[in-house]
Amino acid sequence: MPETAFPAHAPDGQAFEVGALDALPVTADGQEVWAALGSAGLIAHCYRDGAVAAGVDPWRLGRVLAAVDARFSIAATLSASVQLATALPVLAAGTGPKAERALARAVTGEAVIALAATDVTAGTDLTALRTEVRTTDGRLEVHGRKTWISNTTTAQQFLVLARHRAGRHFTHFTWVLVPADVPGVTVRPADSALFARSGVGHVEFDHVLLERDHILGRTGMGLPGFARHIGTERLAGALWGVALCRRVLDSTHRHLVGRQHGDGTLWDLDSVRQRFAACLVRTRELHALARQLGEAVAYGRDATAAATLKAAAGDTVGHVLGECAHLWGAAGFASGGMQEIRAQAALFGIGGGATEVVLSTVADNAEAVLAALEPPDTAV
Ligand SMILES: Cc1cc2nc3c(=O)[nH]c(=O)nc-3n(C[C@H](O)[C@H](O)[C@H](O)COP(=O)(O)OP(=O)(O)OC[C@H]3O[C@@H](n4cnc5c(N)ncnc54)[C@H](O)[C@@H]3O)c2cc1C
Numbered sequence: 001m002p003e004t005a006f007p008a009h010a011p012d013g014q015a016f017e018v019g020a021l022d023a024l025p026v027t028a029d030g031q032e033v034w035a036a037l038g039s040a041g042l043i044a045h046c047y048r049d050g051a052v053a054a055g056v057d058p059w060r061l062g063r064v065l066a067a068v069d070a071r072f073s074i075a076a077t078l079s080a081s082v083q084l085a086t087a088l089p090v091l092a093a094g095t096g097p098k099a100e101r102a103l104a105r106a107v108t109g110e111a112v113i114a115l116a117a118t119d120v121t122a123g124t125d126l127t128a129l130r131t132e133v134r135t136t137d138g139r140l141e142v143h144g145r146k147t148w149i150s151n152t153t154t155a156q157q158f159l160v161l162a163r164h165r166a167g168r169h170f171t172h173f174t175w176v177l178v179p180a181d182v183p184g185v186t187v188r189p190a191d192s193a194l195f196a197r198s199g200v201g202h203v204e205f206d207h208v209l210l211e212r213d214h215i216l217g218r219t220g221m222g223l224p225g226f227a228r229h230i231g232t233e234r235l236a237g238a239l240w241g242v243a244l245c246r247r248v249l250d251s252t253h254r255h256l257v258g259r260q261h262g263d264g265t266l267w268d269l270d271s272v273r274q275r276f277a278a279c280l281v282r283t284r285e286l287h288a289l290a291r292q293l294g295e296a297v298a299y300g301r302d303a304t305a306a307a308t309l310k311a312a313a314g315d316t317v318g319h320v321l322g323e324c325a326h327l328w329g330a331a332g333f334a335s336g337g338m339q340e341i342r343a344q345a346a347l348f349g350i351g352g353g354a355t356e357v358v359l360s361t362v363a364d365n366a367e368a369v370l371a372a373l374e375p376p377d378t379a380v
Helices: 030-039 058-071 074-091 097-107 222-258 271-300 304-327 327-334 338-349 357-365 366-373
Strands: 113-116 131-134 139-151 158-161 173-179 186-191 201-210
Touching: 030 058, 030 074, 030 222, 058 074, 058 222, 074 097, 074 113, 074 222, 074 338, 097 173, 113 366, 139 158, 139 173, 158 201, 158 222, 173 186, 173 201, 173 222, 222 271, 222 304, 222 338, 271 304, 304 338, 304 357, 304 366, 327 338, 357 366
Parallel strands: 113 158
Antiparallel strands: 131 139, 131 158, 139 201, 158 173, 186 201
16 A cells, blocks of 8 residues: 555545635635635544544644645645644634634634734743733733734734733733734734745734633633644644655656756766655655654644654755755746745744754653653563
């Protein structure tokens, strides 16, 4: 049986209809792709039993992301990935009619949801974030600023991670649902040609007043909730990374076998073949790791496994895209070419946790990782 990027235990018998995606141009932005995913039922498809609250089915999510990646820009895929893996599951923690209505509209692709965790402070230092939510006269008041948030320019709702108490304790943070059209919310696009199609931008909350039912989940459970879903986002990122490396290697291979060099082609040069083969090995390593650790992340909430996948994906995608872009020579610098894809793909080592930060998580659990690597028959 041929090996596929998305494992054998993924099949679920459900039709996987991508025709709605094929109707869009390759230049479609994140909002257009999201609407097409929703109308084709592919957003609900990513969750167990089609219910967001039941949690992500990581293998279905991986396949949907691969289908999006195969057709559209990295920016458009990012827009969908953040919503599918993290924003919608965080939104599903809300129980009131407002949260339920927002979720229902997001699942059909009618509404875009932005996940605004990163603050004006260093994104790698999340507990330093400054955006705050206070309760004044029975109402919520949200004040602060979030920068570099996907889907900002297209979102109907923001999921805002805000502090309700001073200090860095993990219980000091709460999710708030902030509609984009209420007084005090100002949005502006980030100055980024690379990620414009993800709707990335900056958003300011200037003493925004809301009813109390805009709190999502329990007060103080913002960070534990985020930690639970960021693990799935890391697994999704690794699966997407495999799909991205595979398609880039495929098109690079076609380029090399067709590019004349001497009496043959570039593919005839052994040093080129070896570099390419090293990329295949790295991609297979990431693929194997995602298969090995996927269930532990998705169902066991194993944060070390998720961090391992994130570190591996950042490293592998960076290496493979760098090598492929180089092998394209001057043609790599065409607009929308491999050098542009390489620059966008650098986000795999930064967004959702910089490689250094996730490596610290792995180091914190070094003893458990070593124990898991011990052959069972030599354990004492
Ligand atoms: C296109 C795009 C889309 C994004 N979308 C979203 C979104 O939808 N929602 C959201 O909340 N955020 C989003 N982000 C923000 C993203 O999550 C942050 O960029 C990321 O967390 C890193 O934070 P930072 O950029 O502030 O980097 P900084 O914290 O300024 O760190 C910069 C660099 O310093 C080094 N560094 C930092 N900390 C450490 C450490 N502890 N040890 C060693 N080295 C370290 C790393 O090399 C790191 O890359 C997006 C960013 C981009 C570019």
